[in-house]
Amino acid sequence: MSKRRNSPDAGRRNFLKGAGLVGAAALTPAAAKAQVAAPKADLKAASPGPKLTAYETQPPGKDPVTQTSSGGDFMVDVLKTLDFDYCAINCASSFRGIQESMINYGGNKKPEILTCTHEDTAVHLAQGYYKMAGKPMAMMCHGVVGLQHAAMSLYNAWCDRVPVFVMIGNIVEADKRAPGAEWVHSAIDPGALVREFVKWDDQPASLQHFAESAVRAYKIATTPPMAPVLLSLDAELQENPIHDRESLRIPKLPKMVPPQADSGAVADLAKMLVAAESPVLVCDRVARTPAGMKHLVELAETLQCAVVDNGGRMNFPTRHPLNHTFSRATLSQADLVVGLETKDLWAAVNQFTDRIERTSRPTGKKGVKLVSLGTHELLTKSNYQDFARYQETDLSIGGDAEASLPALVEAVKRLVDGGRKSAYEARGKKLAGVQLASLERFRSDATAGWDSSPISVPRMVMEVYNQIKDEDWSLVGTSTGNNWPRMLWNMDKPHRWNGGSGGGGVGYTLPASLGAALANKEHGRITVSLGGDGDFMFAPGALWTAAHHRIPILYVVLNNRAYHQEYMYVLNMAGRLGRGVTNAHVGTTLIDPNIDYATVARGFGVHGEGPISDPAELGPALKRALAVVKSGQPAVVDVVSEPR
Amino acid sequence: MTFLFRPLAAACVLAIGFGVPGAFAQSAPPGDPDNGKRVYLADGCFTCHGRIGEGGNYYGLTPILARTTLPFEGFKQQLRDPARVMPPFPEAVLSDKEAADIYAFLQTLPGKRPVKDFPLLNQ
Numbered sequence: 001m002s003k004r005r006n007s008p009d010a011g012r013r014n015f016l017k018g019a020g021l022v023g024a025a026a027l028t029p030a031a032a033k034a035q036v037a038a039p040k041a042d043l044k045a046a047s048p049g050p051k052l053t054a055y056e057t058q059p060p061g062k063d064p065v066t067q068t069s070s071g072g073d074f075m076v077d078v079l080k081t082l083d084f085d086y087c088a089i090n091c092a093s094s095f096r097g098i099q100e101s102m103i104n105y106g107g108n109k110k111p112e113i114l115t116c117t118h119e120d121t122a123v124h125l126a127q128g129y130y131k132m133a134g135k136p137m138a139m140m141c142h143g144v145v146g147l148q149h150a151a152m153s154l155y156n157a158w159c160d161r162v163p164v165f166v167m168i169g170n171i172v173e174a175d176k177r178a179p180g181a182e183w184v185h186s187a188i189d190p191g192a193l194v195r196e197f198v199k200w201d202d203q204p205a206s207l208q209h210f211a212e213s214a215v216r217a218y219k220i221a222t223t224p225p226m227a228p229v230l231l232s233l234d235a236e237l238q239e240n241p242i243h244d245r246e247s248l249r250i251p252k253l254p255k256m257v258p259p260q261a262d263s264g265a266v267a268d269l270a271k272m273l274v275a276a277e278s279p280v281l282v283c284d285r286v287a288r289t290p291a292g293m294k295h296l297v298e299l300a301e302t303l304q305c306a307v308v309d310n311g312g313r314m315n316f317p318t319r320h321p322l323n324h325t326f327s328r329a330t331l332s333q334a335d336l337v338v339g340l341e342t343k344d345l346w347a348a349v350n351q352f353t354d355r356i357e358r359t360s361r362p363t364g365k366k367g368v369k370l371v372s373l374g375t376h377e378l379l380t381k382s383n384y385q386d387f388a389r390y391q392e393t394d395l396s397i398g399g400d401a402e403a404s405l406p407a408l409v410e411a412v413k414r415l416v417d418g419g420r421k422s423a424y425e426a427r428g429k430k431l432a433g434v435q436l437a438s439l440e441r442f443r444s445d446a447t448a449g450w451d452s453s454p455i456s457v458p459r460m461v462m463e464v465y466n467q468i469k470d471e472d473w474s475l476v477g478t479s480t481g482n483n484w485p486r487m488l489w490n491m492d493k494p495h496r497w498n499g500g501s502g503g504g505g506v507g508y509t510l511p512a513s514l515g516a517a518l519a520n521k522e523h524g525r526i527t528v529s530l531g532g533d534g535d536f537m538f539a540p541g542a543l544w545t546a547a548h549h550r551i552p553i554l555y556v557v558l559n560n561r562a563y564h565q566e567y568m569y570v571l572n573m574a575g576r577l578g579r580g581v582t583n584a585h586v587g588t589t590l591i592d593p594n595i596d597y598a599t600v601a602r603g604f605g606v607h608g609e610g611p612i613s614d615p616a617e618l619g620p621a622l623k624r625a626l627a628v629v630k631s632g633q634p635a636v637v638d639v640v641s642e643p644r
Numbered sequence: 645m646t647f648l649f650r651p652l653a654a655a656c657v658l659a660i661g662f663g664v665p666g667a668f669a670q671s672a673p674p675g676d677p678d679n680g681k682r683v684y685l686a687d688g689c690f691t692c693h694g695r696i697g698e699g700g701n702y703y704g705l706t707p708i709l710a711r712t713t714l715p716f717e718g719f720k721q722q723l724r725d726p727a728r729v730m731p732p733f734p735e736a737v738l739s740d741k742e743a744a745d746i747y748a749f750l751q752t753l754p755g756k757r758p759v760k761d762f763p764l765l766n767q
Binding site: 353354355440443444445446447448449450451452454456459462463465466469481482483488564565567568571572573574575576578579581582584585642643644 | 686687688690691692694695696697698699700701702703705706708710728729730731732733734736737738754755756757758759761762764765766767
């Protein structure tokens, strides 16, 4: 397909015809004629045809062995205009053309290739990177088997509304596929596999088509609501010489403006917020940039209203007096709940109970008004149900919350008069008291298992905090259910946290944390992650990538020797049935043998500490590991811990 | 796995609020804390509540059971007919004697202590 349009006679397997190739040769007409005139021998086997005879009897044609350009070179030119710093790959023959161009033609800079040991790792690396760097990473893999590996992590990125620029290799034309691997690694529509959870995909048929689709894909991916995009790159297009470089044009990437909420709707929302007695802002993936937190703080402080941060991003400082994230009572007393980039507003005002009969009940105040402001309804597909349960609202505003906040803040400020200000101040004081009491309760709760061995999770969390609190730190991952950092740590800056996996696909934390650490590296931040052991085991090879690319990170493995959430689920089932409560560990635990993650780390060339069971030994081990991180290297601390 | 949604539990929480720690424990039947620890670990109580009853997280935070001030009868009721998402532990699975043993074990645990004694928690 592509080859014929751009370099019509330069198929990589049709070397003899290659106009752009060196040393093309063919049978001379005289030689061909001589073969036609050859006498027939009285043989049992069929006589060879004229071409085969010529091939066997004439000196071999000079097979072209070099070329001076490739479509991959042009593709790299395009990628450079999109300012990618990195391209995470697990190498594969179907994109060997563009890979070679990136390395040699592009000088392995912008993008620089990151070698990953699994496609899932490559996508998660890009996901974590975007949330800290604020710019997408490119990723490449095989179009069939590689994309199948990458599918789960793409789903995580989709649910997390993170752009990843995916390129896959494919061999479109059947007659250009070598027998064996190239057939089983080719597809007529490879993007179909992930089309339900990428925002857009294309399979360019020419280099010009690639240029336009690459810029289009970038724009689509990074315009809220953001999501991964995919380009399938024909191997012929990557590898063949460029027929006419002068005719190819790279479209410029324009300045892009995210969709903002309608000004009338913003004015209506401002009126509702100002008039409400107990408004609550529920936010999830609001803060796309550092400005998001600033705007949200300004809005909350203007209104002196409570904020519940679901933690999809670092939206609101944890110790801000108006932070009521862990106070369910605040939500139940609200007369106005405003969801900001919150997929699951239903969960904010309802309680679901997982018993034999699954039930739910509203927990919101009678007559509570509900408003949603976000981009979720601008990007919804049908099959995968990540849009959550439908929640009736009084006002639903389509628009990017962060981009809409400045206008909302201004609209609110215009409506706040002196009388309201004093009422708001009184409300703020009350809320601050509740927030402080919550912090004290969390601290008190943390004392209950302080000296336990295995080490309690809050003890582990605070030992880590003690080591990093005076640094410019950034927490980029936690194990399932571990909210202790958000309850106990002073997370006061936009880079203190970057949200979770999005889709709950396990195996996210280690590679995504590395991606975030890579973004933090240029700022000199200390990156820390508190991942689970089950998660770690999905992609431990990511540690090699960390060592190879010198990605500094303090990675603490919360080693509770189980897929612990599942352990509790199975126990719950056994309890319902009144049987086998002592057997719930079967299939849910990682024991016999116990895994030594510090030794695993050392095997990948990463500094390893532990396993540590004695809480008194944890602080010194963390200190040693932190020294390694400060030297620019990754370090793993294996903490044998309590379940949660 | 909170106890707040049953009347008896609500009464207990109220009592805790009035500050009578230990009073309920004294009215509990005698139990064997060593056996209680064994059963607590074998039957998976620790998965949600921690090995030394420090609490945990299932669908949100799970209660701290160390030195619980819940009266034994309320404790047993929660085992037999639990509120919310806690799995039931009927007598066929966990006898009254074993429940009493667990209750006794929980009273031996350190439980919560003054925050001021923990410098790491004051930063």
